Amino acid sequence: MVRTLCVLFCLLCAVPARADPLPSWNDGPRKDAFIQFVDRVTRAGHDYVPEGERIAVFDNDGTLWAEQPLYFQLAFALDRVKALAHQHPEWTDTQPFKAALEGDMAALFAGGDEALLTLVAATHGNTTPEQFAAEVDAWIQSARHPTTGLLYIEMVYQPMLELMDYLRIHQFKIFIVSGGGIEFMRVFSERAYGIPPEQVIGSSIEVRLEQRGEDPVLVREPELRFLDDKAGKPVAIHYHIGRRPILAVGNSDGDLEMLAWTMAGEGARMAALIHHTDAEREWAYDSPSAVGQLDRARKEADKRGWWLVDMAKDWSRVFPENEEALFQP
Amino acid sequence: MVRTLCVLFCLLCAVPARADPLPSWNDGPRKDAFIQFVDRVTRAGHDYVPEGERIAVFDNDGTLWAEQPLYFQLAFALDRVKALAHQHPEWTDTQPFKAALEGDMAALFAGGDEALLTLVAATHGNTTPEQFAAEVDAWIQSARHPTTGLLYIEMVYQPMLELMDYLRIHQFKIFIVSGGGIEFMRVFSERAYGIPPEQVIGSSIEVRLEQRGEDPVLVREPELRFLDDKAGKPVAIHYHIGRRPILAVGNSDGDLEMLAWTMAGEGARMAALIHHTDAEREWAYDSPSAVGQLDRARKEADKRGWWLVDMAKDWSRVFPENEEALFQP
Numbered sequence: 001m002v003r004t005l006c007v008l009f010c011l012l013c014a015v016p017a018r019a020d021p022l023p024s025w026n027d028g029p030r031k032d033a034f035i036q037f038v039d040r041v042t043r044a045g046h047d048y049v050p051e052g053e054r055i056a057v058f059d060n061d062g063t064l065w066a067e068q069p070l071y072f073q074l075a076f077a078l079d080r081v082k083a084l085a086h087q088h089p090e091w092t093d094t095q096p097f098k099a100a101l102e103g104d105m106a107a108l109f110a111g112g113d114e115a116l117l118t119l120v121a122a123t124h125g126n127t128t129p130e131q132f133a134a135e136v137d138a139w140i141q142s143a144r145h146p147t148t149g150l151l152y153i154e155m156v157y158q159p160m161l162e163l164m165d166y167l168r169i170h171q172f173k174i175f176i177v178s179g180g181g182i183e184f185m186r187v188f189s190e191r192a193y194g195i196p197p198e199q200v201i202g203s204s205i206e207v208r209l210e211q212r213g214e215d216p217v218l219v220r221e222p223e224l225r226f227l228d229d230k231a232g233k234p235v236a237i238h239y240h241i242g243r244r245p246i247l248a249v250g251n252s253d254g255d256l257e258m259l260a261w262t263m264a265g266e267g268a269r270m271a272a273l274i275h276h277t278d279a280e281r282e283w284a285y286d287s288p289s290a291v292g293q294l295d296r297a298r299k300e301a302d303k304r305g306w307w308l309v310d311m312a313k314d315w316s317r318v319f320p321e322n323e324e325a326l327f328q329p
Numbered sequence: 330m331v332r333t334l335c336v337l338f339c340l341l342c343a344v345p346a347r348a349d350p351l352p353s354w355n356d357g358p359r360k361d362a363f364i365q366f367v368d369r370v371t372r373a374g375h376d377y378v379p380e381g382e383r384i385a386v387f388d389n390d391g392t393l394w395a396e397q398p399l400y401f402q403l404a405f406a407l408d409r410v411k412a413l414a415h416q417h418p419e420w421t422d423t424q425p426f427k428a429a430l431e432g433d434m435a436a437l438f439a440g441g442d443e444a445l446l447t448l449v450a451a452t453h454g455n456t457t458p459e460q461f462a463a464e465v466d467a468w469i470q471s472a473r474h475p476t477t478g479l480l481y482i483e484m485v486y487q488p489m490l491e492l493m494d495y496l497r498i499h500q501f502k503i504f505i506v507s508g509g510g511i512e513f514m515r516v517f518s519e520r521a522y523g524i525p526p527e528q529v530i531g532s533s534i535e536v537r538l539e540q541r542g543e544d545p546v547l548v549r550e551p552e553l554r555f556l557d558d559k560a561g562k563p564v565a566i567h568y569h570i571g572r573r574p575i576l577a578v579g580n581s582d583g584d585l586e587m588l589a590w591t592m593a594g595e596g597a598r599m600a601a602l603i604h605h606t607d608a609e610r611e612w613a614y615d616s617p618s619a620v621g622q623l624d625r626a627r628k629e630a631d632k633r634g635w636w637l638v639d640m641a642k643d644w645s646r647v648f649p650e651n652e653e654a655l656f657q658p
Contacts, residue, residue: 052525129567173527186571196381197571198502198527204568209560209586215593216560216586218567231538231545238458238547239533240569242515242526257538257545264544 021166024159024317030272030309034163037270041246042170047268051171055243057258058160059250060178060185060202062292063274064193065156066145068283070105070291072152073180074116076139078103080123097122109290117224120181125205125222129183132220136187150319156192157274158320160249164193172247175199177237179229179254183220201240203228233258245269251276256297259306272307273297281318282311350495353488353646359601359638363492366599370575371499376597380500384572386587387489388579389507389514389531391621392603393522394485395474397612399434399620401481402509403445405468407432409452426451438619446553449510454534454551458512461549465516479648485521486603487649489578493522501576504528506566508558508583512549530569532557562587574598580605585626588635601636602626610647611640 025031041049061067081091081100091097096115099107108115124132140153148155164174176185176195182202189195206221228236234257237245248255248262251274259271275294276285287295301308311318354360370378390396410420410429420426425444428436437444453461469482477484493503505514505524511531518524535550557565563586566574577584577591580603588600604623605614616624630637640647 052519182568182571190381198569200571207564207567209563209590216563216590217593218563218590234538234545234547235536238536239511240527242511242529261538261545261547264546 021169022159022162024162024315026314026316028314030307030314033270033272033307034166037247037268038166038170038172041268049246049268052173053243053246054167054170054172055241055245056164056167056172056174056247057177057237057241057245057249057262058164058174059252059255059258060176060180062251062276063157063249063255064160064176065152066282067292068285069146071180072145072155073120073184075143075146075152076136076184077116077119077123079139079143080135081119084123117227121205121222121224124181124184125220127220129207129218129220132183133187136184140188153188153192155319157315158317159315160274161193161320164195167247168194173199175201175237175241175245177201177228177233177258179203179227181205182228201228201236229254231257234261237261247271249274250297252292252294253296256300259297260300260304263304263306270307271301271304272309273301274309275311277310278312278315278318280312284312350498351488351491353491353644355643355645357643359636359643362599362601362636363495366576366597367495367499367501370597378575378596381502382572382575383496383499383501384570384574385493385496385501385503385576386506386566386570386574386578386591387493387503388581388584388587389505389509391580391605392486392578392584393489393505394481395611396621397614398475400509401474401484402449402513404472404475404481405465405513406445406448406452408468408472409464410448413452450534450551450553453510453513454549456549458536458547458549461512462516465513469517482517482521484648486644487646488644489603490522490649493524496576497523502528504530504566504570504574506530506557506562506587508532508556510534511557530557530565558583560586563590566590576600578603579626581621581623582626585629588626589629589633592633592635599636600630600633601638602630603638604640606639607641607644607647609641613641 022031022034040047041054058064061071065072078100081097085091085101091101096108096111096119100119143152144150145152145155167174174195176189176199178185180202182200182204185202186197186200189197189200204225206223206225207218208221209216210219226232226236233255237258244265245262246269248259249272250259255273263269263271273294276283278284285292286298287293298308351360351363369376370383387393390400394401407429410426414420414430420430425437425440425448429448472481473479474481474484496503503524505518505528507514509531511529511533514531515526515529518526518529533554535552535554536547537550538545539548555561555565562584566587573594574591575598577588578601579588592598592600602623605612607613614621615627616622627637
């Protein structure tokens with residue numbers, strides 16, 4: 001009897017005040033949709049999903065943090081080109097390095113994905129994972145965005161941090177599934193989003209095991225291993241997670257296959273796209289756009305009833321108020 | 330005051346009796362080594378490892394379940410060859426299918442790894458992951474081992490189930506890292522070991538996203554994508570987990586690189602090999618052996634002080650007493 005009372009008492013102590021779980025989302029159909037979805041899959045009933053199967057996948061660039069005027073990892077690669085240029089005199093007249101050194105973004109983008117991948121491979125390879133992580137860490141703590149003047153890590157989206165917290169409270173397991181580099185994102189994913197390295201999926205370059213003295217060492221090669229974009233995303237999810245997600249959120253055409261494959265499963269599921277409509281507080285772009293183009297996926301969303309989050313209308317705040325919040329997600 | 334008392338009371342209720350956490354391990358240096366290692370990394374002090382970094386990796390075949398007289402997945406592949414033979418009249422005189430159909434293991438093993446991979450690719454490809462998982466599931470619930478007569482899933486090692494439980498209680502995150510097929514193991518890893526699909530790493534074949542009607546579907550191709558063995562294991566761990574494990578357990582030369590790379594990190598770490606010494610209750614083999622050869626890794630273990638578990642001496646029980654235990658690990 002004493003024990004029963006005591007358990008009851010503790011349960012009462014543990015019930016939190018009913019605060020708004022998504023304070024940076026304006027009231028409206030999109031905020032309601034997320035809350036109702038979580039409610040449906042966690043409450044006993046027809047749509048209930050057991051805890052282990054509550055898998056949510058989020059794109060990174062343009063979904064969890066900003067991506068304009070160019071993918072942040074590309075800004076890192078450009079800074080690396082400058083840092084490494086003295087070892088590569090040939091770069092001054094070889095594309096895409098010439099464009100990178102001259103800051104000629106038009107020439108760089110004219111080279112298409114291939115130019116960007118060449119740049120990334122050349123600046124990200126020939127290191128150990130430990131060296132590379134240290135370089136990314138130093139950069140993420142010091143480099144600042146060209147127009148906002150913020151640290152890049154300060155440009156994560158507050159409403160998405162709240163959404164991920166809300167999902168975690170309801171025993172969702174959250175994975176990042178991004179075209180960005182897996183080893184790049186893992187350096188800050190835990191600090192920025194509370195997502196541990198093993199829940200980050202991304203593009204990768206080859207690594208090879210090499211014997212150095214007594215010990216084996218992993219070495220990064222300047223060669224693409226896997227491009228985690230478009231049809232690559234469901235393939236990567238399949239092999240990395242081994243379960244089909246029940247919630248997928250993206251923002252661009254690169255996320256279309258991930259959303260379509262997520263929605264093709266049985267039972268309750270949800271797909272959403274972040275539409276960048278806010279030229280005032282962030283950027284407004286969809287199609288055409290050199291970065292994060294949203295065209296095919298938006299048409300598919302209209303056709304299939306996926307949610308389209310309107311950044312200007314749906315978010316009362318875009319970036320976190322203070323840095324502290326970033327590191328205690 | 331009432332609340333403090335109540336919390337104290339509940340804490341007291343929650344303290345379990347001091348039972349032996351590894352009852353199927355005989356007292357001795359190997360049992361002590363595991364318990365002391367867990368104690369070192371979880372207790373405040375110089376060797377303390379934060380929860381998120383307590384990563385443990387286990388090989389599967391010969392480490393978590395038996396592997397004689399041939400890898401269990403190969404037994405599955407042979408059963409599949411028989412089931413599919415009527416669709417492939419050419420198999421009756423093409424190796425390695427001929428050997429498989431005739432049950433001629435000597436001829437099959439003479440073809441080396443290539444013959445085995447050919448067999449696996451041909452019998453595992455051209456399905457969807459859902460179809461394949463259903464086939465494995467039906468097989469694992471019905472096929473019986475040729476000499477013990479047990480279901481294959483009944484041939485998991487009780488001492489390893491206890492060790493994994495003990496690690497989980499101490500907030501370790503456990504991954505399987507096996508040369509076996511990732512999609513094969515994931516069908517039963519949660520039931521057999523309490524390890525969810527996203528914590529299973531293995532060899533894989535290509536999958537491709539295909540549009541079928543309105544929906545995209547993943548299709549398995551009869552082509553090897555990644556061989557998760559030897560130097561492939563650290564590479565797979567790097568990309569799948571993104572952290573270096575602090576504990577690695579294997580049983581054969583295929584695990585050597587995984588153990589060596591695990592031990593090459595900073596701080597407290599532990600490596601162990603299961604030595605199959607028990608011809609009475611299981612099998613006795615090390616080198617030479619067509620399955621699970623232990624030669625180079627054993628020499629390295631001697632040289633570097635890795636633990637060598639002696640199955641005959643160290644385990645008071647090999648397989649679980651009853652099936653129920655298997656499904657509630």
